[in-house]
Amino acid sequence: MKIPQIEGFFDVVNSMQNILGVKVTKVEEVNAGLNNRLFRIYCKNSESYFVKFYKKDERLRLEREFTALKFLADKDFKNIPKAFLKNDKYQYAVYSFEKGKTKNPAKINKEDIENILNFVVSLHKIKFSEETSYFRPAVLACFSAQNYLDNINFRLKAFEDYTSSGKADSQVGKFTHENNIIDLINNLVKTTIKDMDKKQITNKIRKSQWRLNPTDFSLANILFQSEKESSICIVDFEYFGWDDPMRMIADFINHDMNLALSIDLKSYFVSEYKKRTNLSILSQKRLDVIINLYAIEWLTIYLFSITPAKIESRRFSNKDFNEKSYVKKQLSKFETRLREILGRITLDSINLSLTK
8 A cells, every 4th residue: 555755644544443443455646626635545444534634723623623513513513524633843734525416506506505504594693602712813814804805915915915925926916017916906996995984894793693614614615415314414613713703604695616607596594594593684684785895895805815825835736736817817817706706796887808
């Protein structure tokens, strides 16, 4: 059996045998991660396990995900992977290998949305309490409209620093200069929040309103399993924590991997969430604003994804990473997203070569 040349992999094999009582017979790398190294482990008893080696950074990916899955299993959530063991020294964890496939957003139907809604509504029934207070805020959590603006500005500033450093890729520099990107995004933000007063922007939601959020909530992280009672399995809880519940909804509606989801199903998802969680009229209006702000945030996510720090993460997770084609793809996504946003947010004046 060939063992991957990663520090700690022999510990995986030994721990699985000594703690789980299973003998590893085959290891297969799964090329599905952007930040981590992922492996399917085959065992003598015909079972399969999933091993994740986490990129070690300030986001505490391993701790967040493993703790979240253990907690939700104790709360009788069936549509998540099982967490078996973890190792802090080598930054890995062993989970159940969940069969199933992601689904093309264009092929998602109403039943699929119902299953996803059931998970979201059940998760949002869990409130901040003494029992749950040990969870950290989610990565880049938003407890006020200002926090959403801060996330936008954080990524935009990192991109601006990169493009003004003189080290930016030539296609990035040309794209930024020709399309006046910084001013464009600032104008989109101003238009979106023009009806909010200062208090509505800066006031934080109460802890009683906090809800748990896996973050990065998209169809890319949902496996469809027709043979299981729950029908879906939600994966990827690396950024899990307390958050504004509206952020999870806005994330699902705007996520890059959900762009091809039909407008009708997106509208159904939002309207049913409002109904099933008994949102007040004021909260419903706030959710509509947050959805538009999150769309703008996705523009900055594309820009941030081509800064040096994110490029380094991609290199870690993909040995065949091609920076030039990756950057070109991210800029193309930016253009597509911008056109979609301009279909619902109208600026007083705009002069962009990419929209002509």
